[in-house]
Amino acid sequence: EVQLVERGGGLIQPGGSLRLSCAPSGFIVSGHSVSWLRQTPGKGLEWVSIIYPGGGTTYADSVKGRFTISKDNSKNMVYLQMNNVRAEDTAMYYCARAPHGFDVWGQGTMVTVSS
Amino acid sequence: EIVLTQSPATLSLSPGQRATLSCRASQSVSSYLAWYQQKPGQAPRLLIYDASNRASGIPARFSGSGSGTDFTLTISSLEPEDFAVYYCQQRSNSYTFGQGTKLEIK
Numbered sequence: 001e002v003q004l005v006e007r008g009g010g011l012i013q014p015g016g017s018l019r020l021s022c023a024p025s026g027f028i029v030s031g032h033s034v035s036w037l038r039q040t041p042g043k044g045l046e047w048v049s050i051i052y053p054g055g056g057t058t059y060a061d062s063v064k065g066r067f068t069i070s071k072d073n074s075k076n077m078v079y080l081q082m083n084n085v086r087a088e089d090t091a092m093y094y095c096a097r098a099p100h101g102f103d104v105w106g107q108g109t110m111v112t113v114s115s
Numbered sequence: 116e117i118v119l120t121q122s123p124a125t126l127s128l129s130p131g132q133r134a135t136l137s138c139r140a141s142q143s144v145s146s147y148l149a150w151y152q153q154k155p156g157q158a159p160r161l162l163i164y165d166a167s168n169r170a171s172g173i174p175a176r177f178s179g180s181g182s183g184t185d186f187t188l189t190i191s192s193l194e195p196e197d198f199a200v201y202y203c204q205q206r207s208n209s210y211t212f213g214q215g216t217k218l219e220i221k
Contacts (some may be wrong), residue, residue, distance in 0.1 A: 035210075045159065045202060047210035060209070094158055100165055101204065103150030105158035 002026035002104050004095050009109030016085055020109060022078040022095035027076035029053075030073040033098040036080045037044075039108075046091075050098055051078060063089075084111045117141055119203050119213035134190040136216045138203035143183045147207040150179055151190045152200045153215075162201075163188065165201040193218075 008020040022034065029051075036048040049059045049069040057069050070083040078095060090113045096102035118141040128134055140149065146166040151159035161170040161180035165188060176191045190197055198220050203213040 044214055045204070045212040047212070050210075058209075096158075099161075101161050101170070101206065102151075102159070103161045103164070103170055105160070108158055111157075 002097070004097065004104060004106035006093060006095050006106040006109040009093060009111045011112045011114065012050055012085055013058055013115050014086060014113055016113075018082045018085065018111065020080040020082065020095075020111070022080075022106060024076060024097070027097065027104075028073070029071050029076055034071070034078045035096050035098045035102060036067075036069060036078075036093060037096060038089075038093045038111075039104070040091045043091075048093070049080065082111070085111075087113050089113050097115070116221050117144060117205055117208050117211050119205060119211055120214035121201075121203060121216045123129040123216060124214075125217045125219060126218050128193055130193050130195055132193050134188075134193055134197070134218060136201055136218070138181075138186040138188070138213050138214045140184045140186075140205060144205040144207035145209065147205055148179075148181070148186050149204045149206070150177075151202045151204065152197075152199045161204060190218075195220075 007021045012018050033052050035050040039045050051057050052071045066084045070077045092108040094108045095106050097104040120139045122137045149168050151161040153159040167179045178189045180187050200215045202215050
């Protein structure tokens with residue numbers, strides 16, 4: 001069965017750092033694009049970043065320069081390093097496989113930015 | 116940024132009825148449009164990709180159409196499990212989502 005499991009969410013103070021992890025099963029990250037997305041009741045669904053099979057990356061303007069997506073092919077893991085977080089980064093964060101649209105999603109991990 | 120506008124915001128129908136949901140893009144996205152279903156407490160589920168292709172395991176009562184700026188998701192005969200929030204999403208220029216249509220039981 002193809003699935004994704006996110007971990008690493010929690011409560012963090014503004015300006016702090018957090019690393020989220022995404023563990024795929026049923027497919028290998030070296031052969032697929034994987035994205036991070038987030039969702040809030042107010043702003044809805046928002047795409048955050050994507051990493052391609054060859055390692056290339058793209059970011060939403062809202063996180064560019066603060067967040068870094070990476071992967072470890074040997075561990076079959078994808079990560080999202082979140083630095084200098086802001087209150088508006090508070091959201092449920094999902095990772096998803098991205099062939100043509102996001103066809104497999106994890107269950108999400110909640111990130112709350114608050115002092 | 117390409118803005119996707121979904122209508123209506125809420126659609127009240129009964130099981131067995133036909134549902135028609137609309138998504139309009141602020142500029143052409145060609146056929147690079149997907150539809151998702153989301154139920155409370157769950158992640159979105161891909162229904163349709165590239166405007167008209169059903170994702171794996173999606174029932175035939177779900178169909179998508181359109182190209183350019185105007186798209187439609189049709190559910191031919193509503194089942195009780197179809198009542199949820201539906202989102203459209205484009206991948207023509209970066210990735211953006213519509214604000215959602217809530218399909219509720221009448």
